[in-house]
Amino acid sequence: MKTSHLDLLLFAEERERIRFLLQSLSEMAAQLDAASIQQALSAIRSNLDSDDFQIAVVGEFSRGKSTFINALMGAKILPSSVAPTTTVLTEIVHGGATEFLLCYRDGSEEASISAAEFNSLIAPVEPADDDSERREFQQRLTQLQKIERVVIRHPFGVEHQGVRLLDTPGTNDLDPMREQITFDIIPRSDAVVFLLSARQALTETEMNFLRDRVLSADISKLFFVLNHSDRLNESELQEVTSVISQRLASIAPGAKLYSVSARAVLRARLQQQEDLEWEARFRTFEEDLAHFLLFERMDSKLTRPRMQGLRLCEQLITGPLTCHKTLLGSDLPGLLAAETEANHRWKEGATAFSSEIARLRRNLEQGGRDIALKLRGELHKVADVAIGVLRQGYKELSSEQIQQRIEEEVASLQRLLHVKLNDWQEAAMRSSLESSHAQISEALILSGLGPEIFGFKCSSEIAQTLEEPLLTGEHQFLIRAGAAAMGLIFIPIAFPFAIATGWFGGGRILDWLENRRREEMMAKVRLSLEERYRSTIPNTLKRFEHAWAMKVSDVIQALEASFEGRLADLKAVHTASLARIRAAEADRASEYARLQSLETRVGEVRHGLERGRR
Ligand SMILES: Nc1nc2c(ncn2[C@@H]2O[C@H](COP(=O)(O)OP(=O)(O)OP(=O)(O)O)[C@@H](O)[C@H]2O)c(=O)[nH]1
Numbered sequence: 372m373k374t375s376h377l378d379l380l381l382f383a384e385e386r387e388r389i390r391f392l393l394q395s396l397s398e399m400a401a402q403l404d405a406a407s408i409q410q411a412l413s414a415i416r417s418n419l420d421s422d423d424f425q426i427a428v429v430g431e432f433s434r435g436k437s438t439f440i441n442a443l444m445g446a447k448i449l450p451s452s453v454a455p456t457t458t459v460l461t462e463i464v465h466g467g468a469t470e471f472l473l474c475y476r477d478g479s480e481e482a483s484i485s486a487a488e489f490n491s492l493i494a495p496v497e498p499a500d501d502d503s504e505r506r507e508f509q510q511r512l513t514q515l516q517k518i519e520r521v522v523i524r525h526p527f528g529v530e531h532q533g534v535r536l537l538d539t540p541g542t543n544d545l546d547p548m549r550e551q552i553t554f555d556i557i558p559r560s561d562a563v564v565f566l567l568s569a570r571q572a573l574t575e576t577e578m579n580f581l582r583d584r585v586l587s588a589d590i591s592k593l594f595f596v597l598n599h600s601d602r603l604n605e606s607e608l609q610e611v612t613s614v615i616s617q618r619l620a621s622i623a624p625g626a627k628l629y630s631v632s633a634r635a636v637l638r639a640r641l642q643q644q645e646d647l648e649w650e651a652r653f654r655t656f657e658e659d660l661a662h663f664l665l666f667e668r669m670d671s672k673l674t675r676p677r678m679q680g681l682r683l684c685e686q687l688i689t690g691p692l693t694c695h696k697t698l699l700g701s702d703l704p705g706l707l708a709a710e711t712e713a714n715h716r717w718k719e720g721a722t723a724f725s726s727e728i729a730r731l732r733r734n735l736e737q738g739g740r741d742i743a744l745k746l747r748g749e750l751h752k753v754a755d756v757a758i759g760v761l762r763q764g765y766k767e768l769s770s771e772q773i774q775q776r777i778e779e780e781v782a783s784l785q786r787l788l789h790v791k792l793n794d795w796q797e798a799a800m801r802s803s804l805e806s807s808h809a810q811i812s813e814a815l816i817l818s819g820l821g822p823e824i825f826g827f828k829c830s831s832e833i834a835q836t837l838e839e840p841l842l843t844g845e846h847q848f849l850i851r852a853g854a855a856a857m858g859l860i861f862i863p864i865a866f867p868f869a870i871a872t873g874w875f876g877g878g879r880i881l882d883w884l885e886n887r888r889r890e891e892m893m894a895k896v897r898l899s900l901e902e903r904y905r906s907t908i909p910n911t912l913k914r915f916e917h918a919w920a921m922k923v924s925d926v927i928q929a930l931e932a933s934f935e936g937r938l939a940d941l942k943a944v945h946t947a948s949l950a951r952i953r954a955a956e957a958d959r960a961s962e963y964a965r966l967q968s969l970e971t972r973v974g975e976v977r978h979g980l981e982r983g984r985r
């Protein structure tokens with residue numbers, strides 16, 4: 372059953388009611404000189420007004436996000452592979468026929484590219500040795516950077532009408548994509564599908580991401596999907612499911628976990644065969660999703676602005692309103708004295724704050740140097756492995772097989788390094804922030820801003836701005852380039868060797884020549900690999916150092932901006948109060964009554980928002 376006309380009317384009515392409440396709250400914030408609250412309210416209202424319903428599919432790379440969406444659509448539309456694949460945001464919307472549309476960062480659009488063009492654009496394959504193909508590949512990479520997102524129109528379930536399904540790059544992917552996922556996509560999404568892998572039972576990084584970036588964004592509906600379930604037997608799967616469910620329960624009570632195999636379902640659907648076991652499990656998810664879209668979608672669209680509005684009511688009362696009232700309690704001389712004292716406190720607080728910020732910056736910079744050192748060691752290990760594989764595999768393998776071997780060996784190491792680097796950065800950020808936490812809080816209290824750090828959990832939330840600037844793209848390129856170089860070297864060497872073979876025909880000479888040529892080839896290839904892997908290390912380190920420096924300055928700037936913003940709010944309250952009280956010296960009672968009535972009205976808004984809560 373679809374959403375009825377009555378539901379739509381009720382939805383529209385409730386949305387109007389919430390809009391009205393938020394609007395009154397915003398007016399009161401203006402009367403209380405709380406500019407930052409007004410700003411937050413205007414963002415909430417514009418989200419409330421939008422009719423789109425966005426579902427983001429997120430998860431670390433290779434969890435099967437693209438395969439999962441393909442399975443949902445019953446068509447292989449999005450590219451997928453063992454190596455990190457999805458490089459741009461892809462938006463799937465309901466449409467009459469399948470159509471691919473590129474939206475560029477500069478606002479321009481390119482209509483209807485073909486499926487093949489889309490695939491080669493999103494997951495470009497590094498050419499082996501052809502110069503013109505290489506140029507084309509580079510052009511594609513450049514074009515890719517300019518693309519903001521790809522929109523795919525595709526006919527799928529009627530309940531999905533009006534829904535935007537987002538395929539995102541791995542959350543442990545490169546900057547700035549992850550930042551975009553964290554700060555833009557998740558906060559704007561109405562629901563999130565969080566993909567996990569049965570082979571890696573909810574890692575620490577996933578837990579942190581979930582807690583700090585997804586749950587904190589007031590997402591009203593979250594689906595947890597345990598993909599790759601076919602890789603375990605039933606008892607292993609049960610064990611993993613129970614471990615994950617327990618871990619999830621600690622941060623997302625009542626969360627339901629769907630064990631699926633997106634690959635099995637996609638395969639069965641493409642071949643139009645029933646895979647009864649996996650199909651049934653997948654359907655459970657699909658039915659819940661359809662139920663949600665049909666019956667709960669609209670309600671969920673209203674939940675978030677309600678929650679956010681309630682939080683802002685609280686902030687308005689405990690912040691600006693209380694401050695106004697406190698100031699009103701004193702007479703003019705008292706107020707002036709309070710003003711002088713506040714000025715003094717603000718100054719002291721600001722000094723304490725900046726000296727702590729300077730210390731924090733030094734700590735973070737040291738943390739970055741320590742990580743760079745560890746990273747250097749790990750990159751050398753990767754180079755050793757790449758060269759080691761060549762040494763072992765050279766005799767019996769073809770150059771293609773060698774290429775594959777190196778890719779497999781190095782790709783798994785890189786994935787591990789990705790995770791490690793992420794953990795090191797997060798740990799460095801956390802420990803530096805935690806060690807500064809007490810002093811920053813003191814500076815805040817001194818300035819009269821209250822003990823909490825800018826209204827967010829300092830360590831975890833700020834660590835959001837921090838992501839791993841790793842190597843995937845470049846390394847993939849290098850792996851392939853290394854292999855291509857091997858191919859290039861092999862051909863000129865093999866050619867004279869073949870002629871010599873024909874000429875002499877003798878087995879021994881053949882062996883001797885073969886051995887020599889192979890040794891020479893081996894030496895050249897090794898040299899080329901050494902160059903490719905080792906000589907890139909300084910560059911990779913530089914990139915890391917640069918990215919870390921950017922993170923550090925982002926974090927510091929965020930702290931400073933927040934401090935300054937709140938201090939400015941407080942100063943504005945003081946100034947306005949002073950002016951008002953000076954003017955209304957004669958009748959302070961009326962000013963008090965005004966504040967009292969504002970407080971009552973904020974209370975009414977709060978009550979109104981709570982009334983809609985389920
Ligand atoms: N065995 C098994 N393999 C799967 C399953 N789902 C996906 N895969 C495989 O896992 C690999 C990664 O799948 P993708 O769909 O590209 O994963 P992704 O999360 O989109 O990866 P990125 O775009 O790189 O972040 C591919 O080789 C898929 O065929 C599954 O349920 N079972």
Ligand SMILES: [Mg+2]
Pocket residue numbers: 436437438450451456457538539540
């Ligand atoms: Mg993908």
